[in-house]
Amino acid sequence: MAKMFIGGELVDSVTKETYEIRNPANGAVVDAIPKGNEKDVQQAIQAAESAFKEWADVTPEDRGSALMNACELIKKNTSEIAQLLTQEQGKTLFEAGLEIHHLVHGLEFYAGLASKVRGSHVPLPQKGAYGMVIRQPIGVCGGIVPWNFPLTLMGTKLGPALAAGNSIIIKPASTTPLATARVIELIAQATFGEGKAQKTLPKGTVNVVTGPGSSVGEEILRNPRIRRIAFTGSTPVGRHVMEVAGREIKRVTLELGGSDPMIVMEDANIDLAIKMADVGRYFNCGQMCLGVKRLFLQESIADKFLGGLVEILKKKTVGNGMSKETRMGPIHLESQRKEVEEQVEDAKSRGAKTLFGGERPKGGDLDKGFYYSPTLMSNVPEDARMTTEEVFGPALPVYTFKSLDEALEKANSSEFGLGSSIWTRNLLSANKAIDKLQAGNVWVNSLHYGYDELPFGGVKSSGLGREHGPEALDYYLEPKGVVIVNV
């Protein structure tokens, strides 16, 4: 049975209760995991507080080498971790491998930045006095992670937290704790320093508490000894996180839902745009915060574009992610499949046309999992749920437009503002879209991909603050103003 990881030890929950993790591809039990509660979080806080005292004093260069060493340990164990991830989440082994690669790349990025944090020297009006701004770690951080990318979204919190000198408690989604627990166990074994001075991370620097959001998650939000919350998940839970954490004036970042528009102009590289619309919508079975969730096509190219996309979808093999032939795994949860189905049915009932899919694939092992065909819908009205809500699964609504202004207006009519893209070879159109799209990120002729090097986050209901890039480090450091007077 898998365990939680607290204070450098693999542990059961205080109550010894466990629950099963099931494979979305066939319902088989993958493993059992401790069902933690508030008391387990409190133990983790105790461990993380005592580790923080040591870790904050480790030199930034050594913190960087520890993170680099952690990456080596993860790389050596990629195959085992990928299999765990595929079995608990449902994604294909190929997608699991890419996720681990992205996790490692992100941690390496912050390993490099650990020793590059700078403050400043500030001239003051008083004679013989000057100011400084120094930047210090905050303390114990809490990272709350969803089930779609359990590892990369854990890494976007753990990387900058550790580089800045904080300790961290991770709460994975209830249904995807296994790969996370294994990776944290490996990170805890990371070493820094040479020869006899070589050390491992202080016990309690990294912790995982598994269990429900209603107990484990709530305690992370409420407990005043956790000073910083990084949350990725749905917009409704994000609102709740902000309210509860706000009572203790905690530092909060929220990475929430999105409904990214992809706008394709008639002068774009259409063949490339078709391929990227496929990846952007159907990768990870469409369960991505960033992703092509509303496709806007200029009228003159719509038929060619949709014909090309349908040809790709016809070849997409849906099945168990462990099989090499599979190109798209199941939806992670039964309830999530139902939600996508209802959104598609709502669009159909309002006159939308199904260009591909729109149903459960049937037969053999497919009947045992939460499968749904890759789905493409046109004539989707503006008040349909697929237009107004986030579609968190493999279904794509398509809209046509005459002018860029019309496309931008429709694209911006969403409550969300995470990613967006414009596909054009016209510099003026590209610049206008960059300027006008209401989103935290705009890609020009590029897949909606969260580069580690660039700040990533949302506007409007898509979130608060940024992950990725050097910008993310700012959210794990407190600036302290210092005045020095020469007397």
Ligand code: NDP
């Ligand atoms: P949820 O908001 O339901 O859950 C996210 C995490 O929050 C889980 O670990 C969950 O635990 C926990 N949680 C639930 N209730 C509470 C609570 N009361 N207090 C504290 N923690 C709680 O989201 P999903 O897991 O369904 O993830 C999908 C959503 O995440 C989508 O909307 C997607 O767009 C968004 N997302 C955003 C990204 C971004 O960077 N902007 C990236 C990826 C996804 P438990 O599992 O135990 O309920």
